[in-house]
Amino acid sequence: MSNQSSLINAIDLFAGAGGFSTGALMAGCNVSWAANHWPEAVQVHADNHPGTLHACQDLHQADWTSVPSHDLLLASPCCQGHSRARGKDRPHHDAQRSTAWAVVSAAEVHRPEAIVVENVPEFTAWALYDSWCAALASLGYTMSPxxxxxxxHGVPQHRRRVFIVGTRSRTKLQLQLPRRDLVPAASIIDFDAGRWSTVNRPGRSPATLARVAAGRAQHGDRFLTAYYGNEKGGRSLSRPVGTITTRDRWAVIDGDRMRMLSVQECRRAMGFPTTYQLPTRQKDAMMMLGNAVCPPVARDVITALRAAA
Structure with missing residues (x-):
């Protein structure tokens, strides 16, 4: 990266719905190539980033010599093998963890000026994390989580992720990131939309009713409550929403009625543009959003990287 004003050419590995790519565009980059193994995700990325070349494949099998040259490698390897939300280890986790090695393979061929890898914070506790960093170090990169x-970063959601910045420098690069004002969950919710149901309808789970009652005691008539996870009561709408996951998690309570957050509300909670196209099937849309990188965070990380380069 010769200077801050130059246009950076980036590629996006494990691109998913395209949060990293969208943030890179916000930061003034050109995303020349993106890849993912899920055809539906590749189609969504292509719909929103028509100027990008796309590959739908297992990146362990990629021919990196056919990938366009680039200054910046972006990657979001599979997080399921690391996240505590998945519970105890299962056999398929080893294969999911191994996706991070595709970053090393790509970097070995192209040697871009910088690498940014996003994952859950537990990624740095992976038994092979030090070996993974050592492999990149052997290619000339210093890695800084x-x-x-x-x-x-102005996203109406609490979502902790690690961004590991790799640069071809002697010392670790510590980014100078902005700290933006918190945006409340109330800003993403449309109380005139959605499919509402009565809180006390027949068959409602006693655990759900208990969470709603606790939320009312804390926050009044309007608040959020989690359907699973550690939150037992409610969450004020004056706070950012909790982490958006790959399946419906957050319900909004409005007096005697309630509903799950809509795909459109979750899209806003992730910081995607309101015009961003997502699958019509809700399950697919939530899967992509829950796995995505928040574009404003990617923007701030890449902007700070360009400033420091």
Whole structure:
């Protein structure tokens, strides 16, 4: 990266819905190539980034010599093998963890000026993390992890992720990141939209009713409550929402009615543009959003990287 004003050419590995790519565009980059193994995700990325070349494949099998040259490698390897939200280890976790090695393979061929890898913070506790960093070090990269909460970057969601910045420098690069004002969950919710149901309808789970009752005692008639996870009561709408996951987690309570957050509300909670196209099937849309990088966070990380380069 010769200077801050130059246009950076980037590629996006494990691109998913395109949060990293969208943030890179916000930061003034050109995303020339993106890849993912899920055809539906590749199609969504292509719909929103028509100027990008796309590959749908297992990146362990990629021919990196056919990938366009680039200054910046962006990657979001599979996080399921690391996240505590997945519970105890299962056999498939080893294969999911191994996706991070595709970053090493790509870097070996192209030697871009910088690498940014996003994952859950537990990624740095992976048994092979030091070996992974050592492999990149042997290619000339110094790796510097930054644990970032999306809420501190103007995203209406608390979402802690590690962004590992690799640069071809002698010392670790510590990014000077901005800290933006918190955006409340109330800003993403449309109380005139969605499919509402009565809180006390027949068949409602006693655990759900208990969480709603606790939320009312804390926050009044309007608040959020989690359907699973550690939050037992409610969450004020004056705070950012909790982490958006790959399946419906957050319900909004409005007096005697309630509903789950919509795909459109979750898209806003992730910081995607309101015009960003997502699958019509809700399950697919939530899967992509829950796995995505928040574009404003990617923007701030890449902007700070360009300033420091």
């Amino acid at each position: 930054h644990v970032i909460d999306a809420a501190e």
